[in-house]
Amino acid sequence: MSRLLCVEDDRHVALLLEFALDPLQLTLETIGDGRAAVARLRQTPVPDALILDISLPGLSGLEILEWMQEDPALAAIPVLVLSAGQRREDRDRVRGIRTCLFMQKPFDVDQLRRVVGDLLRGAATAPESSE
């Protein structure tokens, strides 16, 4: 069973992600703080994929991504970055990382499930609504 770490501090979105991903039969772990997410990623087993919000308490999603790039094992983990923000430079930074995809909030539940499924199979492509 695949392990997915969801780093999301908005309880409404976290609950919706749990619902959306339930059919994929994952082991889903949710953390709502950036520093706690880094502490978890230092432990084993590392997750097979991440869903990462950008706006987080502690450390931002982008800071976590940059930190992950310094460790080859963590840098190889596929990441779906979610954001309600509109900063183009954030999207561009995410897309500059080979293992990352970007999805804008609000998101479509079915599309998100498809993208995460593809991400875990190593077949993900950028979602159409990501612009």
Added chain:
Amino acid sequence: MKFGDRGEAFRALVLRFVREAGDDVAELEALLRQLAADPLAAAARARAKKLAHDLKGAGGSYGFPAVSASAAELYGALAEVDLYRQAAQRLRELGQALARARAEVAVPEPPGESLP
């Protein structure tokens, strides 16, 4: 039904979202009253921006795009409060620079002058 036999579970999630988003809106109303009285109240402004940001991201995801759109407008308005705060700080610095200039040329402060 979009989620088939999971429709009831989704409906329960949506009902929870609507109820708790109502609590968030009530908190936002209180925070905006606080900000109206004190536009520089940093904690109130940060909390209001967080609530607006979260509703912006969640509303449409639960099927309510108008909630996301309104929350985005609110978030933008709160960012303007940030600009006001920065302007107020610049104005304070301007006043302090002027006070130093007056001191340098020994011109007394005008009576009753107050800066934000």
